[in-house]
Amino acid sequence: MEALGVDIGGTNLRVARVDASGVVIASLSERTSRDPATALGQILALARQLDSASVVGLGVGIPGRVDAGARRVLSGGFVDLSGVSLAENAEAALGKHVVLDTDCNMALVAELQLGAARGCRNVVMLTIGTGIGGAAALDGALLRGRSSAAQFGHITVDPGGDLCACGRPGCVETTSSGTALNRLIAKAALPPGTQVEALLTSAAAGDPVATRILTDWVRPLRAAIDSLVAALDPERVLLGGGLGNAACEALRLAPPVSPWYQSPVVAASLGNDAGVIGAACSAMRDRQTAAPVP
Ligand SMILES: [Zn+2]
Structure with a gap:
């Protein structure tokens, strides 16, 4: 058994054929279109190229809010797929079962099965990139809420802070995303394009500017993590996305403050x-209980 998994990143849209043990057999990617109809066309074209008789379904990780049960995209950021009937169109085009979920839920499914959360039943995950995504597993099941729980990028860390895309001020996405890091770099008058790895190296050597930028970047993230740990008591907190490793390292500059609520990050x-x-594992898992595609 195999399935296709789709990841819609801020830079690249990637489709992969994955086997039942989670191994990527083949993958294709293109630069992500900001136009929803074009992005849908990209997904279908790449999926057709990778499809085979052994593929039982297609899973799509969405950069935005998703009602996974209803297979509806509720909103999106850099590409908003809420208006293109993604599940229905993909099912009609490919004749395969389609599942939708947030990109962070899809990443957590993979980390639980094969990665840094293997063997855990209670995990919080934050993906740090252009924005900040969130996902959680509680007692082994993804946290769903009414439809779109775990939007941890929108935990308030500064009530008087900058307005977030969600409409509220001071969300951790506004302080500790990649976008926020670039703003801090510009504010410190460092060259645009300064890489976080260079900041980490400079900070480790005692450079005060790099230390200040990284501390300002991760201190609100630490506050969000502390709140999540107090609320959900996970076995571990995973940091993923393009800046997950760097954020993990930078968090040493902002150690946890409460001995009551501690989980390894x-x-x-x-x-x-x-x-x-x-995304592919979710499609394979869901396929076992879903009705056949008409
Ligand atoms: Zn927000």
């Missing part, structure tokens, strides 16, 4: 593959 281990693997 670790870097996710599947890197860029987490999204496509989790």
Whole structure:
């Protein structure tokens, strides 16, 4: 058994064919279109190229809010797929069962099965990239709420802070995402494009500017993590996405403050593959209980 997994990143849209043990057999990617109809066309075209008789379904990780039960995209950021009937169109085009979920839920599914959360039943995950995504597993099941729980990028860390895309001020996404880091770099008058790895190296050597930038970046993230740990008591907190490793390292500059609420914070281990693997695994898992595609 195999399935196709789709990961819609801020830079690249990637589709992979994945086997039942979570191994990526083949994958294709293109630069992500900001236009929803074009992005849908990209997904279908890449999926057709990778489809085979052994593929039982297609899973799509969405950068935005999703009602996974109803297979509806509720909203999106850099590409908003809420208006393109993604599940219905993909099912009609490919004749395969389709599942939708947030990109962070898909990544957590992969990390639980194969990565840094293997063997855990209670995990919180934050994906740190252009924005901040969230996912949690409680007693082994993804946290769902009414439809779109775990939007941890929108935990308030500064009530008087900058307005977030969600409409509220001071969400951790506004202070500790990659976008926020770039803003801090610009504010410190460092060259645009300064890499976080260079900041980490400079900070380790005692450079005060790099230390200040990284501390300002992760201190609100630490506050969000502390709140999540107090609320959900996870076995571990995973940091994934393009900046997950760097954020993990930078968090040493902002150690946890409360001895009451402690969980280890670790870097996710599947890197860029987490999204496509989790999406394909979700499609395979869901296929076993779903009705056949008409
Ligand atoms: Zn927000």
